[in-house]
Amino acid sequence: MSDAAEEVQVKEGQATLYFASKKGVFYNPPQIPNRDLSVLALQQFSEMWASQPSKPAADRHRTLRQGSAPAPADAGAPEADVPEAAAAQEPPAPAAGEASETATAEAPASLPASASKPAARRGLRVLDALSASGLRTIRYAKEVSGLREVVANDVDPVAHQTMASNFGRNGLLEGGGEQSCRVTSTVGDAAALLYASRPPAGERFDVVDLDPYGTASPFLDGAVQAVSEGGLLMVTCTDMAVLAGAYPEACFAKYGAWPLKGKHCHEQGLRILLACIDSHAARHGRYITPLLSVHINFYVRVFVRLRSSKAAVKLSATKVSHLYQCARCDSFALQPLARVVDKGTHEKVVAGVGPPVERSCEHCGGVHHVGGPLWTAPMHDHEFVEKLLAKLQDEEGCSNLGSRKRLIGMLTSVAEELPDVPLFTSLSAMCGVMHLPCPQTVGALSALVRQGYRVSRSHTDPSAIKTDAPQRKVWDMLRCWAKRPECEAQKGKKKKEPLSPTSPAAAILAASPEEEADFRPVPEVQRMLSKKDGAGGKVGKFLPNPEQWGPGSRGTSHAAAFGAAEAAAAASNGAVDKRAENQGKRSRKRRAAEAAAAAGEAAAGEAATGEAVAGEAAAGEEAVQGDGGDDGAAEPPRKAPTLDRAV
Incomplete structure (x- = not known):
């Protein structure tokens, strides 16, 4: 069969992939919401980036000389420059496309008259590190x-060949083509590329x-240094068993945190990842502002x-906490690692006070397990999420997003979450x-x-209760429920x-x-639990798992991506691919x-059956010899039945 006959096409959005066979490059359909969300978020960030003009070189030079900095902007503003006076002592490195402006700032005498005007920001330079x-x-x-440029990198040379072929067949020729941005592909270790971009x-x-396939922890240190000032870092981790507490020792080794099991484990995994990223950033004088953090299917994705x-x-320590959780009833409390105190003339970061339990x-008398540290500052930027939802309402404009309805439901739940309440209790688990x-x-x-x-x-669990009420108040509510006639009738x-x-x-x-609990519905809660959006349409916030749900197997060595000619040439030269x-x-x-075990069982069964039949025949022969039957003739011996062998 020729290569053309074996070729497999995969269409997603406006892209079409071409593989030599099904054993080509790794592709997992449950990751479609991940890629759709990434396209949507990157488009929104691109608009935010373009709407904020670059600071004029003259203003930057004046800032450096006077030792002052502009007031901090909100998290959704594109590049709110360094919000602290410390930026004057150590100005940030120029973002991509701003090298000429930075050079001008170093030589203010040669500034043209137009330098005082805001300069238009150039397009985004994007790295797909594990393409x-x-x-x-x-x-x-x-x-x-x-977008100005998209750089695709992969460590596998064969994957790089497939990648380059797909670029050409999609009209994306490297260095030019139909697209408005340049596409570049590289071969090499992603961590090395990130470090080289510092x-x-x-x-x-x-x-x-x-x-990545699995954890992103090996790449985080280089990534936080390779992102420009105010830039965006998008991270996926698929090792949810590690982040959710099934392998806490592995989680500590990879992310520097100890997870605890519980219904909130998926949100806890998100917060562990955010704390890990912020920890890496802090080592290099940087900090993070989460725009969106979600758990989808079997993985987490953060922006x-x-x-x-x-x-x-210096405030990073105030954004992480240790988790105290009861081993019997799962009641929990958070202990911030540090806190800010007002000294009158200034604020100071001091150690946290605890423990909080x-x-x-106090509820059941059980012991407490200690986990963390995990991120307890907000995980989302509400304005950013609302803008994503507004884009999704345009059905025609989002026709390229195959998981549009799923994203609407998920982001609607995200927008409803209390931003300042970390983790949650589960109504079903407490009951x-x-x-x-x-x-x-x-x-x-x-x-x-x-x-x-x-x-x-919470978008991670339909039975979740995020509330600023103390744990005792939630237990009190269920104590009142236990005394109600409806509860007694169901019991x-x-x-x-x-x-x-x-x-x-x-x-x-x-x-x-x-305090006695009043279970009469409140309109505010009814609206939150309603499946209708503002336009009267239905929103499925918690959809069933898709077909082929779960992480796929790791990509093969891509040997199948080579054509028959290449394979024959390699065989004629005596080359052996150990990976293949x-x-x-x-x-x-x-x-x-399994086949050996089945054959052994079949042989043992046949032997046992043969022995049983032989015993029955011998017993029958003795009986015939004893009484001779009605006519004195012995019955002929019965033939032993045959036993089907396992295939």
């Missing part, structure tokens, strides 16, 4: 406006996208901006601890709102054994609520072991 097939690069170049030797990227400021870096859990049926979500949330507390859900349908006096449920129910030899090695061993 593989080049799918993201193609989509960025064809679907996002305002100033003063290299040119920073305005946007760096890290989408953060990077800026430089010595004063802001007693030696034993499970108390051995109670779950109340209606609208009633449970309304009961807390009527007591003066704020509530929301009566199921026969359950009485509670053990040493169980967490017995300890929690033994306490009396401080080892592909499927474990599967072959497993299948061989």
Whole structure:
């Protein structure tokens, strides 16, 4: 069969990938929402970047001489320059495309008269550090406006060949073509490329996208240095089992934090990743501002901006906390690592005061586990999320986004989250601890709102309760629910054994609520839980998992990407690809072991059946010889049945 007959095409957005066979470059359909969201977020960031003009060189020179800096802008502003006076002592490195302006600032005597006017910002320079097939690069170049250059990198030379071929067949010729931005491909280690892009030797990227197979931790230190001032870092991690607490020792080794198991594990994983990125940035005098942080399917995706400021870096310790969580009832409390105190003339960062819990859990008497540190500052920028939602409402403009409806539901949930409430409690998990049926979500949330507390859900769990109410108030609400007739009626349908006096449920129910809960629905909560958007359409906030859900297998060695001519030439030269030899090695061993086990079982079964039949025949012969039957003739021996062998 020819290569053309084996060629496989994959279409996504405005990109079309061409592979020599199905064993070519890694492609995983459940990652489509990841790429769609990245295209959407990059387009929004490009507009933000273009709307903020570069600071005139004369103004920058005046700032450096006077030792002052402009007031800080909000997180959504494109490049709000260093918000602290410390920037005057250590000015940030020039962003991509601003080298000429920086050089002018160093020689103010030669400034032209037009230098005092704001200069138009050049397009974004984007790095797809782990490009593989080049799918993201193609989509960025064809679907996002305002880009100057997209650089695609991969360590595998064969993947690079596939990538270059896909660029050409999509009309993206390197250095030119139909697109408005330049597309460049490189072969090499991503970490080395990121380190080489640091100033003063290299040119920073305005946007760096890290989408590895597994953890992104090996690339974070180089990435936080390779992003220009005010630039965007996009990171994906697919090792959710590590981030969610299944392998805490591995999480500590990779991210420097200890995760605890619980219903909030996915949000906890997001916050561990953010704390890890900020920690790497702080070592180089930089800090992060999260724009969007989401958990999708089996991975997490974060979008953060990077800026430089010595004063802001000192506040990094106030944005992370340790987590104290009860081992029995999962009640938790957060202990900030540091806090800010007012000294009258100035503010000072001092150590946090704790612990926030007693030696034993005040609710059930259990012990506390300690986790973290994790990011406890806001994970999203509300204005940025609202702008993404506004773009998604334009169905025609988002026709290239195959997961548009899913993104609308997810971002709607993100926009409703309380920004200053880290983690959450799970209504279903708490009722499970108390051995109670779950109340209606609208009633449970309304009961807390009527007591003066704020509530929301989380995009990571439909049963989540994000609230600024103390944990005791949430348990009190469920204690009141346990006494209601509706709860008693639901419990009566199921026969359950009485509670053990040493169980967490017995300890929690033994306490009396401080205030009676009112479960009547509140309009505010009803609107939040409604599946309708502002235009009257339905919004699915928590959709079922798609087909082929889950992480795919790691990409092959791409040997199948070569044509028959290349393979024949390599074979004629006696070349042996060790990677090709080892592909499927474990599967072959497993299948061989299963076949051997099946054959052994079949042989043992056949032997046992033969012995049983022989025994029956011998017993029958003895019986015939004893009485001779009606006519005195013995029955002929029965033929042993054959046993089908396993194939």
